[in-house]
Amino acid sequence: MNFLELMQNRYTAKHYDPSKKISEADIAYILECARLSPSSVNMQPWHLYHARTQEQKDKLMPCILDFNQQRVANASDIIAICGYKKIVESDFKRVLDKEISDGRVTEAKFIEASDKSRHHFANLHASNEQTMLAWSGAQCYILLSTIMYAAASLNIDSTAIEGFDQSVANEILELKNTNLSCVCLVALGYRSANDSNTIDKRVKSRLELTDILN
Secondary structure (H helix, E strand, O other): OOHHHHHHHOOEOOOEOOOOOOOHHHHHHHHHHHHOOOOHHHOOOEEEEEEOOHHHHHHHHHHEOHHHHHHHOOOOEEEEEEEEOOOOHHHHHHHHHHHHHHOOOOOHHHHHHHHHHHHHHHHOOOOOHHHHHHHHHHHHHHHHHHHHHHHHOOOOEEEEEOOEOHHHHHHHOOOOOOOEEEEEEEEEEOEOOOOOOOOOOOOOOOOOHHHHOO
16 A cells, blocks of 8 residues: 555544554554654654553543543553653754764764754754744654554554643653653554444545645
């Protein structure tokens, strides 16, 4: 299935089959795709929390608003995507050190240029936590899309969750004294046979290309 076909056929699952679990190999594939997701200046200003066991999923449920709980209660896995509220020097160093070890930058002048450029563009958003989280949150949504379409490529369904209480999620994930805040959640699993939102029951609807392109 090519990417256009994935786009045409993927939909937001509303109900999951609790008897079907994502294999270890498939979840590893999805998480590796997430690791490779692009971000502005390669900053990767995010951290993931993966709930796979029933205990882990139950722990997250209090942050999910009532109308969304039925959509994720029977999912195989839930991933919380958290963005940076601030960037400290060790964050820059970690990314640069990895680029050097991977051989992305080698010569001293390119190492210096890469580090300088990253500092400049990331720090444009560092005036306060709200501004930084807006920027890192935008990167997190790129990551969210990567996860959803990596899953779709394996015929695994997904549900992006914005209907959650951020403060409760941050408390559950113990983020109070960190540089992170939960941006969104994504549930993964296999649709229930009686899911009411499948393409055959509710046709996919989008504006025409002429409506959004000049």
